[in-house]
Amino acid sequence: MRRLPGVLIVEDEPAIAELISVNLRHSGFRPIWAMDSVTAQAELESVLPDVILLDWMLPGESGLMLAKRWRAHPRTKAIPIIMLTARGDEVDRVAGLDAGADDYIAKPFSTKELLARIRAVLRRRAPEQAEGQVTLGELCLDAATYRVTFQAQPLKLGPTEFKLLHYLMTHAERVHSRSQLLDKVWGDHVFIEERTVDVHVKRLREALGEAGSMVETVRGAGYRLTVQALLAKQA
Numbered sequence: 001m002r003r004l005p006g007v008l009i010v011e012d013e014p015a016i017a018e019l020i021s022v023n024l025r026h027s028g029f030r031p032i033w034a035m036d037s038v039t040a041q042a043e044l045e046s047v048l049p050d051v052i053l054l055d056w057m058l059p060g061e062s063g064l065m066l067a068k069r070w071r072a073h074p075r076t077k078a079i080p081i082i083m084l085t086a087r088g089d090e091v092d093r094v095a096g097l098d099a100g101a102d103d104y105i106a107k108p109f110s111t112k113e114l115l116a117r118i119r120a121v122l123r124r125r126a127p128e129q130a131e132g133q134v135t136l137g138e139l140c141l142d143a144a145t146y147r148v149t150f151q152a153q154p155l156k157l158g159p160t161e162f163k164l165l166h167y168l169m170t171h172a173e174r175v176h177s178r179s180q181l182l183d184k185v186w187g188d189h190v191f192i193e194e195r196t197v198d199v200h201v202k203r204l205r206e207a208l209g210e211a212g213s214m215v216e217t218v219r220g221a222g223y224r225l226t227v228q229a230l231l232a233k234q235a
């Protein structure tokens with residue numbers, strides 16, 4: 001099954017949240033609504049969305065503070081954030097972008113424009129993850145030359161393990177369910193059992209040798225590539 005891109009809407013006004021949700025659903029997104037910072041934080045701790053729409057004026061912590069915090073946190077720092085606000089002046093726009101927002105849209109906005117902005121941030125994120133070198137700790141992957149090294153020593157990986165590692169490295173520190181990995185690594189139209197993922201994760205760990213402990217099993221959830229596990233082991 002194809003996974004729909006998730007959009008976390010952090011907005012305290014139900015009417016606006018509802019309007020955005022309906023439009024997103026019609027356009028093939030999976031909206032999740034959080035009416036305040038506490039709910040939004042809880043959502044992020046369970047499942048990471050592909051994009052966050054963040055209202056500036058919220059009860060409790062402001063959108064600006066949330067953007068800063070999420071941008072600074074390893075788990076959430078790569079998620080594109082679009083700030084929503086009634087404030088339209090230049091100073092606020094700069095403050096929003098400085099806090100780490102990827103884009104900014106002033107209320108009232110057309111849903112068409114909002115959808116265009118969402119698609120644009122998703123597109124912008126994709127190419128930088130698809131090409132070139134990725135490094136996580138001492139593990140390096142070069143997508144152009146198909147080379148993987150750990151502590152400057154070359155490693156031998158099969159094509160599926162390579163694809164799997166590439167995906168995990170470009171989406172590190174997040175938990176991926178088996179079905180998400182099937183969707184992202186094996187593709188949408190392939191029908192294979194989730195057990196297949198386990199087989200390839202096992203092979204990937206073996207191929208990585210000492211760096212294999214970076215591939216963590218998250219009980220009941222899936223897998224995560226993290227530099228923390230290796231550091232903990234080395235300590």
Ligand code: CA
Pocket residue numbers: 011012013055056057058
């Ligand atoms: Ca508000």
